Amino acid sequence: SQQGEEDPQALSIQEGENATMNCSYKTSINNLQWYRQNSGRGLVHLILIRSNEREKHSGRLRVTLDTSKKSSSLLITASRAADTASYFCATGSYSSASKIIFGSGTRLSIRP
Amino acid sequence: NAGVTQTPKFQVLKTGQSMTLQCAQDMNHEYMSWYRQDPGMGLRLIHYSVGAGITDQGEVPNGYNVSRSTTEDFPLRLLSAAPSQTSVYFCASSQYVLKTGTPDEKLFFGSGTQLSVL
Numbered sequence: 001s002q003q004g005e006e007d008p009q010a011l012s013i014q015e016g017e018n019a020t021m022n023c024s025y026k027t028s029i030n031n032l033q034w035y036r037q038n039s040g041r042g043l044v045h046l047i048l049i050r051s052n053e054r055e056k057h058s059g060r061l062r063v064t065l066d067t068s069k070k071s072s073s074l075l076i077t078a079s080r081a082a083d084t085a086s087y088f089c090a091t092g093s094y095s096s097a098s099k100i101i102f103g104s105g106t107r108l109s110i111r112p
Numbered sequence: 113n114a115g116v117t118q119t120p121k122f123q124v125l126k127t128g129q130s131m132t133l134q135c136a137q138d139m140n141h142e143y144m145s146w147y148r149q150d151p152g153m154g155l156r157l158i159h160y161s162v163g164a165g166i167t168d169q170g171e172v173p174n175g176y177n178v179s180r181s182t183t184e185d186f187p188l189r190l191l192s193a194a195p196s197q198t199s200v201y202f203c204a205s206s207q208y209v210l211k212t213g214t215p216d217e218k219l220f221f222g223s224g225t226q227l228s229v230l
Contacts, residue, residue: 033218042202043155045218088154090219098162098208099170100145100219102155 005103006089012109019076021106023089024069030093032065034074037086037105046074046087076108084110114138118203118222125193125229133188133225135203141220142208144186145170146178148199149224155202161186162208193229201225 007022023032031050035043049056049065049072056063062075076083090102119134137144145160147170157170161180175197177189186205190197204219 035219042221042223043204043219044221048218090155098143098160098168099157100160100204100206101157101171102147104154 006087006106008106009104010107010109012111013079014111015079015081017079019079019083019108019110021074021087021108023072023074023103025072025089025091025103026070027091027093029067029091031091032063032072033090033092033100034061034063034072035088035090035102037088039085043088079108079110081110081112084108116203116205116220116222118201118225120225121223123225123227125190125227127193127195127229129193131190131193133190133201133203133227135186135188135222136184137186137203137205137220138184139205139220140183141205142183143206144180145204145219146176146186146188147202147204148172148197149202150199158188158201190227195229197227198229199227201227 005024013019033048034046037043047058047063049063060077065072086105086107088102088105090100092100116137142163146158147155149155156172158176159170159178161167164180164183167178202224203222206219207217
């Protein structure tokens with residue numbers, strides 16, 4: 001079974017609105033990453049947050065991590081049409097012995 | 113730098129055939145991995161390697177073999193292709209932090225190989 005599960009599975013919002021995606025995981029981690037995948041393409045790294053961090057920003061992206069709840073959220077502010085893509089969380093942990101495990105993803109659609 | 117290069121981009125096989133998907137990176141990354149992505153799903157880890165001569169199994173290793181004779185290359189071999197192996201395959205690499213025992217940096221992905229097994 002996959003380590004991370006994203007919620008919601010699909011999200012459709014109006015351009016300019018904020019998009020929030022959530023990721024829950026099962027085992028202790030030492031870092032969590034978010035990736036974007038445009039249709040038919042490879043994955044592109046967005047942001048990495050370590051287990052001792054609670055929040056991180058990169059441009060219009062804000063990631064939070066709550067290790068007590070084993071969850072993370074990705075917020076994209078002021079969405080644009082180009083943000084239409086699938087978003088995946090991925091976790092790395094000592095217990096998984098160097099495995100980076102991906103969640104099932106959130107498909108984000110931005111309506112013009 | 114080319115980054116992570118995967119070949120071929122597309123491949124059609126018949127059931128029972130064998131083939132090798134190639135992956136090469138020029139970033140001197142110790143960590144390399146193979147994932148498969150089925151339609152509408154996330155990525156599942158097949159095999160990974162933390163350095164030359166070292167490989168280990170991921171979530172879905174059955175039907176696949178890997179080897180790591182050099183830092184740059186990490187080929188994935190399908191021994192006897194089955195229709196269930198129809199998927200898009202991604203190779204990824206990262207720096208590896210020995211003291212934490214994890215790839216502690218972002219993964220760089222290849223552009224993928226779309227494989228169909230008839």
